[in-house]
Amino acid sequence: MDRRLLMLAIGMFAMGTDNFVVAGILPGVASSLHTSVSVAGQMVTLYALSYAVMAPVMAAVAGGLPRKLILVVALGIFVAGNAISAVATSVDTVLFSRVLAGFGAALFSPTALGVASALAPPEKRGRALSIVTAGLTGATALGAPIGTFIGGFGSWRTTLGFVTLLGLIAMLGVWTMLHSLPPTPSVTLKERLKPVRDLPIALTLLTSLFAFGGFLMIYTYAGLVFDRVTHGDGRILAGMFLVWGIAATVGNMLCGRLVDRIPSRTIVNVALCVAIVNFCLLPWTSTHIAGATIALIIWGICGWGPIVPQQHRLVELAPNAAPLVLALNNTATYTGLACSAVLGGLILLFIDHHYLSVVGAALIAIALVFSECAYRFRQRGRAAEPMNRTTKHTAAGAPRTALELDPGQAGRAMAAGGTRDGN
Structure with a gap:
């Protein structure tokens, strides 16, 4: 493994941990800062919004700067945001610091993925992207549980201190190991924004939006969907999500290797088809621990496996604007997460929560249509x-x-x- 990719993966691991761990410390934050859990929950919302809005903007504005400088500055902002959160004494300060941390993540993630694709030869690009993305998927399996575990020995401040330390390690690693990077092509802002108007790119981004909206809708309300297995025991649910996170990491690495040999469209479409069937059966498979475990493994592999093929598609569609289109893909993913939580909450007012996965399957089916349309229009253009x-x-x-x-x-x-x- 290229050690430079490892440092980028550690940075992604820090940001993934920061994203997933906050939900587990919200009660402690609310109690410490004398506010409600719903107000403290805006830590998640503001981080996600900052990330989603600023990722494409900063990829376009800062695209001409040296990429090593961008990575180091982004990690510095991320570290500062989490450090402020860890010592904050008011909820307003915490919320501001979450915006700051999200801004750092928005600047780092697409740049790191763009650097990974540039460091590797074309025939190994998928593997390089999967190594860096493994930091994010690994955070779902290990980062959040470890962060919550550390918080159990101290407080929520200890958890955020742990995230700050991860970011600092990544920043020092990037500074010392990334001695030289391929030069960034000289492209104007207008040219950088041009890929947004390209129909295959737009359809590929919509694929990510609906696919991860469907996948993450179930994640948001997993306590309800799997209540017949967990019986309200959070420890059982945490164990199930550990299995899910490990499967997600395996799926990401597996598809990262396959995308260098198999067309990315094939991998994405197969994963989406399997996921649709899995979610349609979930109301019945989630009644027993064995069925639920198998469903979680399939969900983890098919849910996180398409990330690298989607990134691969976008880099091939717009190689000179890779940071921008990768940032837009991150925006689509985070927007899908935010919208699916709201949509799922509304749908639960009208249907049994055990059938929420069928709605998720419908969103994934829409993503499948967009994925195939992106391919067809690309072929027509060629x-x-x-x-x-x-x-x-x-x-x-x-x-x-x-x-x-x-x-x-x-x-x-x-x-x-x-x-x-x-x-």
């Missing part, structure tokens, strides 16, 4: 490229169509339009 070149050639006085070329030229023109694209 087929149109040689035709456009032929039209331009005609304007210069050359033959008007491929049929008017000599046989060898016609064959080459037709072959240009039939290039295989697995995205």
Whole structure:
């Protein structure tokens, strides 16, 4: 493993831990700062909103700066935000610090993924992305439980101190190990924003939005969905999510290796199809511990496995704007999380909570449609490229169509339009 990728993965691990661990310390925060749990819960909301809004903005604005500088500054902001949270004496200060930490994460994550894709040769790009993304998925399996465990010996401040330490280690590692990075292409802000208007990119982002909206809707209300197994015991639920997190990490690493050999579109679509079936069966499989465990493993693999293939698709669609499109993908994921929590809460007013997974399956099915449409439009665009070149050639006085070329030229023109694209 490239040690530089390891440092980036540690940074992602810190940010994933920061994102998932807060839910477990909200009662302690509320009690310590003499506020309600609902107000303290805005720590999660503000962190997610700061991340979702600022990720694409900062990827576009700071894209021309040296990437090592961006990574170090981003980690510094993240560390400062968590350090302020750990020593804050008022809820207003805590909420402000969460915005600051989210801003640092928004600046770091897409840049780290862009650097990972640049450090690796094209045939190993998927593996490099999976190593860095493993930091995020690993946080779901280990970071949050460890952080909560540490908080049990001290307080919620100890937990946030632990996150601060992780960020500091990553910052020092990036500073000492990333001696040289591939130069960032000189691209104007207008050119950086151009990929947003590209239809295949937009459809790929919508795939992430609906897919992770469906996956994370069940995560938000897992205590209700699996209540027939946990019987309200938080320890059992924590153990189940440890299994889920380990499966997520395995799925991420597995798909990261497969994406260098198998078209990313195939991996994404297969994972989404399996996930749809799994969620449709969940109202019945979640009645027993064995069925629930199997469903969680499938959910973990299929839920987190498509992350790297989605990143891979976006980098191939817009290689010169990789940080921006990866930031937009993170925004789509976090927006899906926020919206699914609200949508799930509304739906629970009208249906039995054991059938919430069927609604999640419907959202994933919509994501599958968007994924396939992205591929179709990409193929159509690639087929149109040689035709456009032929039209331009005609304007210069050359033959008007491929049929008017000599046989060898016609064959080459037709072959240009039939290039295989697995995205």
